[in-house]
Amino acid sequence: MNRNEVLSNLKKNPGISVLIIGGGINGIGAFRDLALNGVDVLLVEKGDFCSGASSASSHMVHGGIRYLENGEFRLVREAVQERNRLLQNAPHLVKPLPTTIPIFRRFSGLLNAPLKFFRLLNKPSERGSLVIKLGLIMYDAYTGRQRVVPKHRFLSRKESLAKWKQLNPNIVNTATYYDGAILQPERLAVELILDAESENPNARAINYVSMIGGSEDTIILRDELTDDTYDVRPKLVINAAGPWIDFTNQKLGLSTRFIGGTKGSHIVVRHEELRKAIGENEFFFENEDGRIVLIFPLYDRVLIGTSDISVENPNEAHCTDDEIDYFLRLTRRIFPSLSLNRENIVFQFSGVRPLPHSAATVTAQISRDHSIEVLSGDWTHLTFPVYSLVGGKWTTFRAFAEQVTDKALAHLGRKRKKDTRSLPIGGGRGFPRDSADLKRQIESLSAWTGVTRERLKVLFERYGTRAEAIATFMNGGTDFLLRSIPGYSRREIIFLVQHEKILHLDDFVLRRSMLGMLGRLTREMVDELADVFGNALGWKAEQKAAEVARTLSILADKHGVRL
Ligand SMILES: Cc1cc2nc3c(=O)[nH]c(=O)nc-3n(C[C@H](O)[C@H](O)[C@H](O)COP(=O)(O)OP(=O)(O)OC[C@H]3O[C@@H](n4cnc5c(N)ncnc54)[C@H](O)[C@@H]3O)c2cc1C
Numbered sequence: 001m002n003r004n005e006v007l008s009n010l011k012k013n014p015g016i017s018v019l020i021i022g023g024g025i026n027g028i029g030a031f032r033d034l035a036l037n038g039v040d041v042l043l044v045e046k047g048d049f050c051s052g053a054s055s056a057s058s059h060m061v062h063g064g065i066r067y068l069e070n071g072e073f074r075l076v077r078e079a080v081q082e083r084n085r086l087l088q089n090a091p092h093l094v095k096p097l098p099t100t101i102p103i104f105r106r107f108s109g110l111l112n113a114p115l116k117f118f119r120l121l122n123k124p125s126e127r128g129s130l131v132i133k134l135g136l137i138m139y140d141a142y143t144g145r146q147r148v149v150p151k152h153r154f155l156s157r158k159e160s161l162a163k164w165k166q167l168n169p170n171i172v173n174t175a176t177y178y179d180g181a182i183l184q185p186e187r188l189a190v191e192l193i194l195d196a197e198s199e200n201p202n203a204r205a206i207n208y209v210s211m212i213g214g215s216e217d218t219i220i221l222r223d224e225l226t227d228d229t230y231d232v233r234p235k236l237v238i239n240a241a242g243p244w245i246d247f248t249n250q251k252l253g254l255s256t257r258f259i260g261g262t263k264g265s266h267i268v269v270r271h272e273e274l275r276k277a278i279g280e281n282e283f284f285f286e287n288e289d290g291r292i293v294l295i296f297p298l299y300d301r302v303l304i305g306t307s308d309i310s311v312e313n314p315n316e317a318h319c320t321d322d323e324i325d326y327f328l329r330l331t332r333r334i335f336p337s338l339s340l341n342r343e344n345i346v347f348q349f350s351g352v353r354p355l356p357h358s359a360a361t362v363t364a365q366i367s368r369d370h371s372i373e374v375l376s377g378d379w380t381h382l383t384f385p386v387y388s389l390v391g392g393k394w395t396t397f398r399a400f401a402e403q404v405t406d407k408a409l410a411h412l413g414r415k416r417k418k419d420t421r422s423l424p425i426g427g428g429r430g431f432p433r434d435s436a437d438l439k440r441q442i443e444s445l446s447a448w449t450g451v452t453r454e455r456l457k458v459l460f461e462r463y464g465t466r467a468e469a470i471a472t473f474m475n476g477g478t479d480f481l482l483r484s485i486p487g488y489s490r491r492e493i494i495f496l497v498q499h500e501k502i503l504h505l506d507d508f509v510l511r512r513s514m515l516g517m518l519g520r521l522t523r524e525m526v527d528e529l530a531d532v533f534g535n536a537l538g539w540k541a542e543q544k545a546a547e548v549a550r551t552l553s554i555l556a557d558k559h560g561v562r563l
Contacts, residue, residue, distance in 0.1 A: 014218075021237065024189075025054040028189050030240060036200070045208070049189055052351065053243055054186070060179055060180070061083045061181065082395050087149070088422070090426070093183055101284055104170060133175070165277070181282070183514075186511035187463075190500050216383055257357050259355065263309045265349065266350075267348045268519060274335060293327070294306065295334065295335075298518070308363040398420055449472055455489070459492070482529075497536040
């Protein structure tokens, strides 16, 4: 069913087992698991999928070494296991990431962990080698027998400076351990949705549909493209609205204070020397007051972040001048000989972590764990329970979804039939094991579809083994590379429009592709893309102009990109 069919079907059959409000990674994770277990489930997202907190991540799939210090051992163990599973289940989009901590002191922070554990310390401070060593030993231990990534390694000052020549010579040594990089999180999320829908015809996810209210047994949805409204009658509602969870509960007449969101921003810079200086390593370190900073290799760019600032209204989050100054200053501290400035910034973004409401005075100490808050019975005037999904990380979405699904299945009186622990995701299915296997797959696909090996290599990098379906489609009609973006062809884009729920131009430039985030866009590209999308989606001239204007304004207002 396409979007219109799903919506018109809702008019005729408003009864559903589960309604999920919010299409960030937590809503999508629960959607997939419920779908795989045969539940009829509808997910609605007020904007595009993964346009909230899930679009603002640091792109790390990580156990969260620093949570050890907060005593969150359960979370770290779970996150390390989930990191390993994501590396195995989505190898096309999640890659092992050597992560290097430059260390400036030997003994600092020795008392932090025990003091924090007993709630006697609020103010973070920089950690020294010894504390980091202890943390990394524990971190490696959590990986256990699942040795998906190598163990950590310490390098002396001399070895470190020989390896990273631009590194600040004031370091005492470096520690390198492994986590994962999730290169295109938004693409991974869309692939999860497509997997779920292809398994279960009664599972549907639609973007640009908001939940606007509800009472007794009914929830009201609004199609943001047409303003039409729809009544649905669910047996269970999952509020997966991330930082908007309390606002969403309010629309249902429920007064909650589950969320205490903190804003985090990032910048993406084009700086060849810095990119070369970090190699394929993420640099992960603390500034003098203990806040975390990361310098991350993102394709040929460098991603730098992040902040952690309490906010009340998630709609107002944006990357401020102060945050940018802070990122530039800290990068200079690690690589003092490189001149990085505002002119190098090609993209910026900001999002709000849906953390649990907390009395902690230091935001870094608020738990990153996840929980399900249940509202039912006397608490509500509704005939169905509402589960609010509080917290959670990209890394742990599968485990969180499993817990939510188990609870939902119990409520519906059903049994789990499938689990997702070792289930490949989207283009990770049958992904080549090594470069020889990749070469073989490309050669055979090229012979079969007539698409060149060079193009197929790009398609594999972007889509994993979905490259096969895309190349077959490309071969089914006249195809040509776009004039202004020769990395993309017309039929590749038509395939995405037909299969990946793209409704606005910005869905493609910001979330189905990396064109926006990597700062590759020009005005000419936006115009050409609007032509291709316009032809595929039947846009008239005014709609095309409106889409271009919308994309340019989002780029300027939210991402500091003026074309
Ligand atoms: C700065 C930053 C860095 C991070 N870095 C990492 C990292 O490196 N690794 C990691 O594992 N995690 C990271 N995280 C955490 C992770 O990104 C988030 O915890 C996760 O994305 C939360 O997902 P969510 O689905 O709960 O919320 P969201 O992604 O915000 O999804 C909620 C969705 O609900 C929708 N919605 C709201 N109201 C309604 C309504 N009425 N009707 C319909 N839809 C509605 C919103 O539009 C939104 O898309 C980071 C988070 C931030 C902010």
